[in-house]
Amino acid sequence: MCERYSLQADKADLVGMFRIEKVHHCSTNRFNIAPLQNVTIVMNNRHGERVLQQSRWGLFPYWAKDSVNADGGLWPASRF
Numbered sequence: 001m002c003e004r005y006s007l008q009a010d011k012a013d014l015v016g017m018f019r020i021e022k023v024h025h026c027s028t029n030r031f032n033i034a035p036l037q038n039v040t041i042v043m044n045n046r047h048g049e050r051v052l053q054q055s056r057w058g059l060f061p062y063w064a065k066d067s068v069n070a071d072g073g074l075w076p077a078s079r080f
Contacts, residue, residue, distance in 0.1 A: 004035075006031040006032065007028060007040060008031075010029070011023065011028050014026070015052065018042045021051070024051060025053060028040065035057060035058040036057070039054070039055065039056075040053070040054060043055075
């Protein structure tokens with residue numbers, strides 16, 4: 001099961017630490033980040049540049065056709 005975490009770094013610290021070349025959109029100093037929320041990530045784009053941008057955090061298997069029940073919204077209502 002995925003847990004929650006926090007991001008306690010400033011944008012300037014992230015850019016310096018990871019040698020980021022482009023910053024698209026980032027939100028820092030977030031607490032209690034849960035799965036399926038947008039979060040700031042560091043990634044390499046297709047040109048090999050390090051980029052700081054927003055992405056949805058969570059587990060979505062490559063073989064799944066859609067994201068039904070990815071957030072567990074129907075769990076309390078289902079009968080076993």
